[in-house]
Amino acid sequence: MERILGGGGGGGAVLPLILTSALALMFYRILFRLRKGANVQDAVVVITGASSGLGKECARVFHAAGAKLVLCGRNEGRLQQVVEELTAASGDAKQQTHTPYTVVFDLADTHTVDRAADEILQCHGHVDVLINNAGISYRGNILDTHISVHRDVMETNYFGPIALTQALLPSMLRQGRGHIVVISSVQGRISIPYRSAYAASKHATQAYFDCLRAELEEHHIPVTVISPGYIRTNLSVNAVTGDGSKYGVLDQTTASGRDPTDVAQAVLTAVRHQSKDVVLAGLLPTLAVYLRAFWPALFFRLMASRARKEKKPKDD
Template sequence: MTFNDKTIWITGASSGIGKSLAIALSKYDCSLILSSRRTDELAKVKSLCHEPNRVHVLPLDLANINHMEFKTNEAISIFGRIDVLVNNGGISQRSAIIDTSIDVDRKLMEIDYLGTVALSKAILPHFIDNQSGHYVVVSSLMGKFSSAYRSAYCGAKHALHGFFDALRIEHDKDNIKVTMICPGFVNTNVARNALTGNGSKQGYQDEMTENGLDVNVFVKKMIKAIRKEKYEAYIGKFEKFGVYVKRLSPRLIHKLVMRSKVK
């Protein structure tokens, strides 16, 4: 695919992967809609884009799933059309299962899964009417295999794969594409903002995230996967091979993850 004359809507665009992706895509001949809860930060991202006049800020809270149809209609009205929806918004989690409140599990599912699904369903009729559309979903390698201290996060990301695999099948006839982006460790603030067992933010970076891919390197690979309309893209360092190990032997990936002592 090409980004020329496309309108791309990015959630979670105020920082991290979303911010870097917005800046990178602004160099193409396309229009951007940037969404997150933090309007001030979105305005800063817009100012860093190549052509700010082709970038629109649209505040959005993924937790407000009942507002998604309204927000989608507002987004469509900005440039008259949406061609690509990048479902990047979400939160992470770092805590042992025994120490994690069920309210944290619920919050991860409501934001990472239900918020993304609600927005995607709201824009689906627009994609069907156009007989064209591309969902780009930022999942995780943790949506393909799991690790300790991320149970709620892994559950939500696994659920996304189940939903969007079904959507891809149902709407192949409508020329609707789905690309699942599965990051490994990327050097962003995702760990600092991750929820602990009681719902508070972790507040510090972990070593594996600190030593992860540079976010701009990651985004280059992500854009390449989107343009190729890949079904799934595993982007990371050595950890990405865990997907293939899991296919070969669930017991082996269990042993390798145990040995890695990732926290």
């Protein structure tokens, strides 16, 4: 590791900068946790992709905190099951809880988003927090990936969230308040081999919501981008491959990822503190973000090495 990170070519001066930045980030996170945030009791919170994975855990966390939930997803039966589970757990909540509403639509079909936004607004008349969580992952070799797969991933991970955001944003501007959250990924900051469609969609997401944050600053509507690393969900199992079929494998990195409940709690904290940008990853992925920015040549070599190690037998 010392040879890789502390080698010649002027790179030795970069390592202390990366480590210092990482330590500063850790110190900031500690101070951040000590701050007392705003209460979400009775706030109207919309969560997409709420029937499973991180979305479902966010529903649990925000419901227990007393939020008025509007749960969105493609499967009505699974959404209703989440509602039943939350209702059954209401007796254990420390706050007054509310029975969630559900709105069924496919985020990848942007033609249905305006109708869904109208239905969402009919639930409580307004939206305080929009959590764009729904998404799909991808595993594949670029050479074997059809362009339609790239389009499908972009429809779900990028065009869907921005369409829903833009459909609900006018109502937030009229009421003079609101909060827009998007669950991105560390791969919105760095790209790793065999994730091209997914990483591209998350890079686009990061760029769009960074622009939106700046444009909404004068309206006092915060925009939060949350970039987790691996989370123990079925994201990799449900990922698409180069021909559009399901990947169907729980990656080891995913299986050893963070507990989705912990990530959901971090999302709640970010909403309470109106954070602008949050990276929820371990030390190595966080260092990789800085490495990509301050020492790209080394980052590219490491990714090329990873690509060779992960090369599939059919590519040999």
